[in-house]
Amino acid sequence: MAQRIDVKDLNIYYGDFKAVADVQMEIEPRSVTAFIGPSGCGKSTYLRTLNRMHEVIPGARVEGTVEMDGVDLYADSIDPVAVRRQVGMVFQRPNPFPTMSIAENVLAGVRLNNRRISKGDAQDLVEQSLRGANLWNEVKDRLARPGSGLSGGQQQRLCIARAIAVKPQVLLMDEPCSALDPISTLAIEDLISELKSDYTIVIVTHNMQQAARVSDRTAFFNLAGTGQPGRLVEIDDTATIFSSPRERATEDYISGRFG
Numbered sequence: 001m002a003q004r005i006d007v008k009d010l011n012i013y014y015g016d017f018k019a020v021a022d023v024q025m026e027i028e029p030r031s032v033t034a035f036i037g038p039s040g041c042g043k044s045t046y047l048r049t050l051n052r053m054h055e056v057i058p059g060a061r062v063e064g065t066v067e068m069d070g071v072d073l074y075a076d077s078i079d080p081v082a083v084r085r086q087v088g089m090v091f092q093r094p095n096p097f098p099t100m101s102i103a104e105n106v107l108a109g110v111r112l113n114n115r116r117i118s119k120g121d122a123q124d125l126v127e128q129s130l131r132g133a134n135l136w137n138e139v140k141d142r143l144a145r146p147g148s149g150l151s152g153g154q155q156q157r158l159c160i161a162r163a164i165a166v167k168p169q170v171l172l173m174d175e176p177c178s179a180l181d182p183i184s185t186l187a188i189e190d191l192i193s194e195l196k197s198d199y200t201i202v203i204v205t206h207n208m209q210q211a212a213r214v215s216d217r218t219a220f221f222n223l224a225g226t227g228q229p230g231r232l233v234e235i236d237d238t239a240t241i242f243s244s245p246r247e248r249a250t251e252d253y254i255s256g257r258f259g
């Protein structure tokens, strides 16, 4: 299921403003890649180009290519809605649909895709997705209750269950733990490590320890100056980035000297 991502010569714009310049990156399937860097360097902007969500903002556009298993997501023949199905996303704040039950939340993406499924298949998918998100045991007796009644950490795992229910190949996570307490954060980190056997995972995080704990590869982004675009400074094995990065800016950032 997991897919390889190849990004070539990617420039990302909001209208005339170039937010991110000249990204080249290869991401292996069944791996976790962390994006780190100071605020405003374009981590979230770049992440959103990997499932064509960037362009939903008026005036926003990209140049360059993003290939998944060799297919350019930005080719004319590609339907952006199909891309968003293939590349799931989990956001900073857990965002379950508040009036929907836990089970309906899990099925929400599947229903949006107009996939008809029998009641039995729906029940199986709910269980399988909640198990996949390590939430089943905590909610199996209250599947008909609203998703909004769960704790923040449970809601985030519910959102992950909703994302994996549509069987994506890639999972993008934009600071998925920033609104969570340390125990819930660890639960999500454990889950990320488990999901890696099935998915290609990319996570934006401000938390260096988290990047070090969950990722195989780490990409450091930086800004050359105010008004300048963000750039990928280096990407390498996480152990290398945190022990002997090639670039001075990376070392300064991970050792807390700026950002």
Ligand SMILES: Nc1ncnc2c1ncn2[C@@H]1O[C@H](COP(=O)(O)OP(=O)(O)OP(=O)(O)O)[C@@H](O)[C@H]1O
Pocket: 014, 019, 037, 038, 039, 040, 041, 042, 043, 044, 045, 046, 057
């Ligand atoms: N909707 C938008 N319209 C115009 N400019 C935007 C928009 N969203 C972000 N930007 C700009 O793009 C640049 C990159 O922002 P982005 O949020 O991607 O950075 P980031 O590295 O994810 O930051 P943070 O760590 O603070 O979340 C910033 O200069 C930001 O002001």
